[in-house]
Amino acid sequence: MKKVLIVDDEPEFADMISMRLEANGYDVITAGDGAEGLVKAREENPDLILLDVMMPNLDGFEVLKRLRNSPATADTRVVMLTARGETKSIFRGQELGVDDYLIKPCDSDELLAVCQKYCRLR
Amino acid sequence: MEKLSSISQDARRQLGIAVALITVIPALSIFYLAFASQGNRNPAAPALVMGIMSASIVLGYFLVTKYRDNLEEMIEERTAELQAINDQLQLEVEERRRVERLKDDFVSTVSHELRTPLAITREGVSLLIDGIPGPINEKQAKVLTTAKGNVDRLTRIINDLLDISKIEAGRMDIKHERIGVDKLIEHARVSLAPLAKQKGLRFEVHVPEESVEVFADEDRLVQVLNNLISNAIKFTKEGGVTVSVSVDDGSMRCVIEDTGTGISEDDMPRLFHKFVQIGRTHGAGRKGTGLGLVIAKNIVELHGGKIWVESELGKGTRFAFELPVYSEEQVLLGKIGDKVVNARQMEREFSLFLWELRYETDPTLGEAKQEALGRAIQHLLQTRAYLRSTDSLELRGDRQVILLAEVGRDNAPVVMNRWRQIIEESLRDVAAAIHISLVCGMAVYPYDGAESHELLESAEKNLA
Numbered sequence: 001m002k003k004v005l006i007v008d009d010e011p012e013f014a015d016m017i018s019m020r021l022e023a024n025g026y027d028v029i030t031a032g033d034g035a036e037g038l039v040k041a042r043e044e045n046p047d048l049i050l051l052d053v054m055m056p057n058l059d060g061f062e063v064l065k066r067l068r069n070s071p072a073t074a075d076t077r078v079v080m081l082t083a084r085g086e087t088k089s090i091f092r093g094q095e096l097g098v099d100d101y102l103i104k105p106c107d108s109d110e111l112l113a114v115c116q117k118y119c120r121l122r
Numbered sequence: 123m124e125k126l127s128s129i130s131q132d133a134r135r136q137l138g139i140a141v142a143l144i145t146v147i148p149a150l151s152i153f154y155l156a157f158a159s160q161g162n163r164n165p166a167a168p169a170l171v172m173g174i175m176s177a178s179i180v181l182g183y184f185l186v187t188k189y190r191d192n193l194e195e196m197i198e199e200r201t202a203e204l205q206a207i208n209d210q211l212q213l214e215v216e217e218r219r220r221v222e223r224l225k226d227d228f229v230s231t232v233s234h235e236l237r238t239p240l241a242i243t244r245e246g247v248s249l250l251i252d253g254i255p256g257p258i259n260e261k262q263a264k265v266l267t268t269a270k271g272n273v274d275r276l277t278r279i280i281n282d283l284l285d286i287s288k289i290e291a292g293r294m295d296i297k298h299e300r301i302g303v304d305k306l307i308e309h310a311r312v313s314l315a316p317l318a319k320q321k322g323l324r325f326e327v328h329v330p331e332e333s334v335e336v337f338a339d340e341d342r343l344v345q346v347l348n349n350l351i352s353n354a355i356k357f358t359k360e361g362g363v364t365v366s367v368s369v370d371d372g373s374m375r376c377v378i379e380d381t382g383t384g385i386s387e388d389d390m391p392r393l394f395h396k397f398v399q400i401g402r403t404h405g406a407g408r409k410g411t412g413l414g415l416v417i418a419k420n421i422v423e424l425h426g427g428k429i430w431v432e433s434e435l436g437k438g439t440r441f442a443f444e445l446p447v448y449s450e451e452q453v454l455l456g457k458i459g460d461k462v463v464n465a466r467q468m469e470r471e472f473s474l475f476l477w478e479l480r481y482e483t484d485p486t487l488g489e490a491k492q493e494a495l496g497r498a499i500q501h502l503l504q505t506r507a508y509l510r511s512t513d514s515l516e517l518r519g520d521r522q523v524i525l526l527a528e529v530g531r532d533n534a535p536v537v538m539n540r541w542r543q544i545i546e547e548s549l550r551d552v553a554a555a556i557h558i559s560l561v562c563g564m565a566v567y568p569y570d571g572a573e574s575h576e577l578l579e580s581a582e583k584n585l586a
Contacts, residue, residue: 010238016245023254054234083233105241105277108248 034058
């Protein structure tokens with residue numbers, strides 16, 4: 001079973017997405033902030049990380065940078081959750097090595113398609 | 123602020139007097155003592171003259187030091203003034219940067235704060251409709267579908283408002299790619315044909331047989347098409363909507379024509395403005411924000427195109443927009459444009475270097491030499507010496523090489539010279555035979571231009 005880690009500071013959003021993913025056969029873990037996200041990424045070794053951009057303290061980019069700098073998580077697939085047309089996010093994300101983007105609010109079909117794609121690639 | 127020379131007129135006079143006191147009077151005194159005193163029996167005279175001479179020298183010396191002090195004081199004042207001006211400018215630049223950053227933060231924060239509850243609600247309703255927390259009955263499905271539709275409507279409104287605020291802050295960015303117009307229209311057709319069908323309207327698309335390509339932002343152009351086509355459908359009761367594409371002289375024209383209510387002459391000037399909603403919509407159709415056309419106009423114009431409308435009340439409407447057809451020049455402008463966007467977002471400078479090879483194509487020269495030139499240029503484009511991964515080299519026509527490098531104004535001349543050497547080296551063998559001369563032009567973002575065509579024109583202007 002494929003494992004997905006959701007790193008988002010909105011627990012309700014993480015709950016909704018979890019419900020959707022679990023109903024489609026994924027094993028889901030959540031983290032409420034960047035620091036917890038890094039810990040769980042190392043411990044749980046997920047197939048895919050859904051990473052929110054806007055978080056207090058350690059934002060999505062910081063988390064991504066640290067993930068890429070650590071050999072254990074350098075190759076983990078990361079999809080960032082961002083708002084539409086935030087080109088700054090896209091440039092920074094690309095420079096830091098993100099795999100793809102999802103735009104909130106996201107279509108459930110799109111979410112599932114992205115998860116399927118990146119979990120399979122592992 | 124007066125110039126040093128004018129202030130010091132007084133000081134100059136002082137200096138003049140001082141010089142006279144130190145030189146002329148002692149000279150006269152010595153002269154007198156040496157010659158004039160010969161026949162003079164007065165013993166007090168030489169002493170008096172010596173006294174005058176000493177006094178004069180001392181006074182002169184005193185005046186000179188005063189002049190020097192005066193000058194030093196003026197220099198200090200001037201320096202302090204310049205320092206103050208510099209500090210002021212520094213503050214202004216920082217303030218401007220802060221405001222720009224606030225604008226960006228505002229857009230992204232508001233964007234995030236609004237989208238988060240929307241995303242949660244939408245997914246929640248969607249989960250219920252899909253029966254994931256448990257099965258639902260028909261009535262519940264109906265209620266939830268209405269709710270979902272309105273969450274989507276809220277999302278559209280927020281997207282429009284954010285687009286408008288981005289446009290007004292000069293922050294709407296276009297990501298260019300090579301795209302076929304038929305693909306764009308197909309996107310729009312897939313979303314909107316059902317709506318037309320629902321109203322019993324026909325929906326026709328006419329595209330030329332040969333695929334027409336543009337260099338544009340796919341999402342944004344689809345946004346424009348969706349807006350124009352959905353308007354056409356909204357305001358048409360019977361008949362239909364026709365979308366046609368044609369090419370004329372390097373321009374792609376797309377016309378959306380409907381057989382609807384038309385627009386009155388009075389309403390025409392108000393059309394491409396914010397929050398303007400004209401006329402009644404007939405039957406099915408999404409309620410608008412009055413921002414769609416303004417956003418469409420801005421998107422088209424940011425692509426270097428234009429948009430207009432022809433209509434007569436009761437006789438239907440034609441909206442049309444034109445964009446430059448895909449060409450290498452478009453691609454080049456697009457690449458420079460992307461660099462501009464990146465630089466602005468990251469608050470960096472970058473430089474555009476333009477080298478032009480000037481040579482006579484001599485028919486007697488032979489193909490071999492021309493080929494050698496071509497190869498030399500290709501080799502140059504492949505040489506990544508001294509380039510960072512984010513720099514790029516482009517060919518423009520067969521005589522111009524453009525380098526986009528992440529260097530600022532201070533380092534630009536150094537890079538230009540270094541690359542001039544590389545180019546001359548690369549062409550050395552061919553140059554002698556074909557008499558090539560090399561001219562260069564340079565433009566730095568944001569000083570020499572804030573848009574891609576401005577930078578290119580600036581570099582062309584200072585080709586030397």
